[in-house]
Amino acid sequence: MLSKKQARAFFLGGTLVTFLVFIGLTVYSLSKSQDQSNHENITESVVRGKNIWEENNCMGCHTILGEGAYYAPELTKVIDRLDQKYDGQGREVIKSILMSEVPWQPNGRKMVAYSMTEKEAEDMIAFFEWIGEIDLNGFDRIVSPLAKDKINN
Amino acid sequence: MKYKSQKVAYWFFALSMLLLVLQIVYGFVMGFARIGFDNLHDFVPFNTARAVHTNLLVVWLLSGFMGAAYYIIPEEAQRELVNVKLAYVQLISLAVVGVVAIVGYHFNYWEGRKFLEIPRPLDYLVVANVLLFLGLILTTLFKGKRKTTTALVLSMGLLFAALLYLPGMLPFDSQVTDSFFRWWVVHLWVEGVWELIMGGILSFLLIKLTGVDREVIEKWLYVIVGLTFLSGVLGTGHHYYYIGVNKIWLIVGGIFSALEPLAFLAMALFAVNMYRKGEKKHPNKLALYWTLGAAIVSFVGAGLLGFAHTLPQTNLYTHGTLVTAMHGHLAFWGAYGMIVLAIISYALPNLTGRKLYQSTRGRAAYWLSNIGMIGMTVAFGVAGVAQVYLERKFGMDFMQVQGEISVHFVVLILCASIFTTGIILYVIDFYKHGKPNDEALEIDN
Numbered sequence: 001m002l003s004k005k006q007a008r009a010f011f012l013g014g015t016l017v018t019f020l021v022f023i024g025l026t027v028y029s030l031s032k033s034q035d036q037s038n039h040e041n042i043t044e045s046v047v048r049g050k051n052i053w054e055e056n057n058c059m060g061c062h063t064i065l066g067e068g069a070y071y072a073p074e075l076t077k078v079i080d081r082l083d084q085k086y087d088g089q090g091r092e093v094i095k096s097i098l099m100s101e102v103p104w105q106p107n108g109r110k111m112v113a114y115s116m117t118e119k120e121a122e123d124m125i126a127f128f129e130w131i132g133e134i135d136l137n138g139f140d141r142i143v144s145p146l147a148k149d150k151i152n153n
Numbered sequence: 154m155k156y157k158s159q160k161v162a163y164w165f166f167a168l169s170m171l172l173l174v175l176q177i178v179y180g181f182v183m184g185f186a187r188i189g190f191d192n193l194h195d196f197v198p199f200n201t202a203r204a205v206h207t208n209l210l211v212v213w214l215l216s217g218f219m220g221a222a223y224y225i226i227p228e229e230a231q232r233e234l235v236n237v238k239l240a241y242v243q244l245i246s247l248a249v250v251g252v253v254a255i256v257g258y259h260f261n262y263w264e265g266r267k268f269l270e271i272p273r274p275l276d277y278l279v280v281a282n283v284l285l286f287l288g289l290i291l292t293t294l295f296k297g298k299r300k301t302t303t304a305l306v307l308s309m310g311l312l313f314a315a316l317l318y319l320p321g322m323l324p325f326d327s328q329v330t331d332s333f334f335r336w337w338v339v340h341l342w343v344e345g346v347w348e349l350i351m352g353g354i355l356s357f358l359l360i361k362l363t364g365v366d367r368e369v370i371e372k373w374l375y376v377i378v379g380l381t382f383l384s385g386v387l388g389t390g391h392h393y394y395y396i397g398v399n400k401i402w403l404i405v406g407g408i409f410s411a412l413e414p415l416a417f418l419a420m421a422l423f424a425v426n427m428y429r430k431g432e433k434k435h436p437n438k439l440a441l442y443w444t445l446g447a448a449i450v451s452f453v454g455a456g457l458l459g460f461a462h463t464l465p466q467t468n469l470y471t472h473g474t475l476v477t478a479m480h481g482h483l484a485f486w487g488a489y490g491m492i493v494l495a496i497i498s499y500a501l502p503n504l505t506g507r508k509l510y511q512s513t514r515g516r517a518a519y520w521l522s523n524i525g526m527i528g529m530t531v532a533f534g535v536a537g538v539a540q541v542y543l544e545r546k547f548g549m550d551f552m553q554v555q556g557e558i559s560v561h562f563v564v565l566i567l568c569a570s571i572f573t574t575g576i577i578l579y580v581i582d583f584y585k586h587g588k589p590n591d592e593a594l595e596i597d598n
Binding site: 002003004007008010011014015018019021022025026028029030034036037039042046047050053054055056057058059060061063064065066067068069070071072073074103106107108109110112127131134135136137138139141142143 | 183186187189191194198199200201203204258261263264265266267270302326327328329330331332333368371372373375376378379380382383386387389390393394395396397398399400401402403405409469470472473474475477478540544545546548551552553555556
């Protein structure tokens with residue numbers, strides 16, 4: 001029967017090994033050669049966009065890279081999506097939403113009116129442009145192989 | 154209660170109760186917003202309510218863990234806390250930092266990173282607070298007459314939890330790396346070191362309630378926390394499938410996440426078996442309910458429901474949908490909410506000297522809160538699955554889908570009302586126990 005000493009060795013040994021493997025994989029997957037995010041395309045404007053994104057807790061309603069609060073739309077490929085919906089005017093639509101003085105409320109669900117300046121809105125768009133290019137291992141708004149044709153509608 | 158200084162635990166538990174009630178209030182704000190009643194939008198927009206809801210969860214659980222440590226460590230180490238005054242300072246500073254953060258969220262003072270919204274300057278205060286807490290607990294432990302495995306595992310969990318807060322404070326320009334290290338905190342907390350804390354509390358309660366030999370219980374405690382880390386550390390990979398990092402995580406995360414339910418299964422089997430083996434029939438049945446309940450519900454909520462969407466092939470569909478909220482609610486409730494309520498149910502009669510073990514109110518609190526939470530989980534689950542089908546398969550617009558699934562949030566609110574009734578009864582029971590007093594020192598636990 002397992003003794004307490006063996007049980008402790010299992011705990012300490014297992015923890016040490018898995019943690020070392022975890023650190024190794026972290027270093028590997030964040031190394032330059034494995035980059036899937038086009039890291040070199042992160043301009044100052046993208047960084048400013050990310051800061052605005054965080055300062056206003058946009059993730060508290062929206063999702064990005066699938067992470068957030070599921071109350072408002074996924075924004076990973078928001079420019080493409082709105083381009084399709086508004087005949088290539090995606091960027092203009094985003095700007096007008098962000099610069100609006102009154103809450104934007106599609107289908108009655110309100111978004112906080114952020115009254116951003118044009119420059120701030122442009123930084124947000126730069127951020128979305130960079131996010132939209134990341135290789136997400138196949139994650140998309142529509143993922144069923146049966147529905148691939150609907151992506152272009 | 155054996156040591157006077159254990160009384161400080163009471164106040165941490167009281168803070169916990171207060172924050173839990175507030176957390177529920179903000180949950181309702183969000184639930185109503187989802188069915189179209191967002192009348193509070195100008196004062197409490199959804200993102201504020203959401204940040205407050207999740208952060209209050211973290212703080213009430215931490216306050217509960219700290220209270221548990223202040224109660225358990227003196228008893229395990231067989232000595233008084235090294236400094237009671239500093240423990241009160243720590244309590245007050247925890248409450249102050251918590252309140253400033255929560256109020257700040259209403260005025261756009263936050264960091265906007267899911268679960269770690271506390272702004273950077275306040276982060277340093279959190280660190281100082283936790284260091285003070287750890288200092289008190291660890292010196293008590295090392296100056297004590299004995300160092301039990303239960304106490305060591307509990308303290309190790311608290312120490313690692315503090316260390317793992319740090320990666321969340323690193324600044325990154327890339328959303329991808331930012332998210333990557335955010336999960337070091339969030340995942341390695343809830344699916345790693347917090348389970349040590351849970352395991353430590355569970356083991357203490359089982360020793361007290363079942364009378365099974367400490368050596369037996371503590372041996373299995375090592376096995377369980379061993380399984381937790383073996384699966385949980387590399388299981389972090391399930392957060393890395395689709396956020397823009399290497400595909401290797403699909404394999405590593407997939408395999409090790411599939412093992413994660415094992416740790417919870419072991420915990421449930423362990424608790425139930427110890428209960429069966431135990432010859433001591435402790436009169437505090439309520440504490441026993443909560444203890445066994447925590448072990449079982451955490452297996453269902455964290456283990457099974459986690460597994461339900463953790464395989465990469467499934468997660469491709471469910472990533473970023475309400476399915477996550479389904480798992481999140483029952484997992485946090487079972488694993489951490491219930492274990493905190495278990496230690497409170499056990500400690501309260503000992504701290505106050507009032508043995509309200511048999512109250513109908515206490516039993517009703519247990520059943521109503523659990524039934525309500527299971528109902529909420531089902532409501533989130535149905536909404537989530539419907540969302541996956543409509544959005545990810547049929548390509549319907551996000552807001553259209555939200556309209557279709559809003560009926561499930563009516564169900565959610567109804568179930569949440571049952572849950573809340575249970576919690577209110579629990580809080581009334583807490584209040585009825587009165588304050589801790591020194592006369593309770595003479596009562597046998």
